[in-house]
Amino acid sequence: MKSLDELIDTYKDFPKEGVEFKDVLGIIQEPKVFKELILRMSSSKLIKKAEAIISIDARGFIFGSAISLQASKPMIVARKPGKLPGELFKEHYSLEYGENSLSVQKKALQKFKSYTIIDDLLATGGTVNCVSKLLESNHKEVAGLLVVVELSKLEGRLKLDFPIESYIKY
Numbered sequence: 611m612k613s614l615d616e617l618i619d620t621y622k623d624f625p626k627e628g629v630e631f632k633d634v635l636g637i638i639q640e641p642k643v644f645k646e647l648i649l650r651m652s653s654s655k656l657i658k659k660a661e662a663i664i665s666i667d668a669r670g671f672i673f674g675s676a677i678s679l680q681a682s683k684p685m686i687v688a689r690k691p692g693k694l695p696g697e698l699f700k701e702h703y704s705l706e707y708g709e710n711s712l713s714v715q716k717k718a719l720q721k722f723k724s725y726t727i728i729d730d731l732l733a734t735g736g737t738v739n740c741v742s743k744l745l746e747s748n749h750k751e752v753a754g755l756l757v758v759v760e761l762s763k764l765e766g767r768l769k770l771d772f773p774i775e776s777y778i779k780y
Contacts (some may be wrong), residue, residue: 612640612655613643613645614637614647614695614758614777614780615620615746615780616636616644617634617636617640617643618632618633618634618635618636618637618759618778619632619633619635619636619701620632620633621633625644632658632731632759632761632765632770632780634730634731634758634759635669636721637671637758640752642656644676646659646672647673647691647758647777648676648677648680648779651673651677651756651775651777652676652677652680652727653658653678653681653727654756654775656682656726656753656754656755656767656773657677657683657726657756658681658752658776659686659724659726659754660683660724660725660726660753660754661683661685661722661724661725662683662685662721662724662725662726663677663678663681663684663685663686663691663725663726663728664685664686664687664688664714664720664725664726664727664728664741664745665678665685665686665687665688665728665729666688666712666727666728666738666741667688667689667690667693667712667741668690669729669730669731670688670728670729671686671687671729672730673728673729673730673756673758674728674779677715677728677756677760677763684722686714686715686719686722686725687714687718688712688713688714688740688741688744688765688778689712689713690710690711690713691711691712691713692711693712693713694713694714694715695715696715696716696717697715697716697717698713698714698715698716698718699713699714699715699716699747699748700713700744700748701713701740701741701743701744702740703737703739703740704736704769705708710737711740712740712741713743714744719745719748720748722750723751724750724751724753725745725750725751725752725753726752726753726754726755726756727741727752727754727755727756728755728756728757729750729755729756729757730757730758730759731757731758731760732755732757732760732761732766732767732774732776733761733762733764733766734762734765734766734767734769735765735766735768735769735770736771738755738766739769739770742770751756753772753773753774754771754772754773754775754777755772755773755774756774756775756776757775757776757777758776758777758778759773759776759777759778759780760774760776760778760779760780761779762779762780763780
């Protein structure tokens with residue numbers, strides 16, 4: 611079986627010059643590896659501690675939905691602008707190559723108190739911090755963060771004050 615590292619491609623200068631983009635899509639093209647990863651992630655203590663998970667647009671949805679199904683946990687989505695209907699909570703953030711915002715439906719946050727955040731990659735921590743702020747400003751708890759890839763040299767982990775599990779580090 612191929613390792614996670616073998617399935618992650620690096621694209622230099624994408625989406626802008628100076629960025630080395632780590633593409634995790636090769637993992638989902640190898641069903642055995644993807645299944646093993648989802649089984650490991652869904653059995654994490656961070657998943658067991660939370661009432662629900664919140665997945666970040668867009669690649670976080672791939673992993674989050676599979677984890678949600680495997681762990682029998684509800685999944686809430688944090689989406690980029692213009693992607694969600696209804697009343698929304700919105701938070702802005704900066705990342706290594708620009709600025710953006712994420713929104714969550716107000717109705718979706720009403721049912722649950724604690725969440726584990728799911729994304730494909732942790733870089734500077736801007737996106738995850740945005741979701742964390744959004745949750746905490748609505749009196750919700752963050753049980754932790756699960757990511758497939760962590761870019762250690764960007765020190766995103768240092769900006770977050772909750773447990774983090776990553777499955778491959780660069």
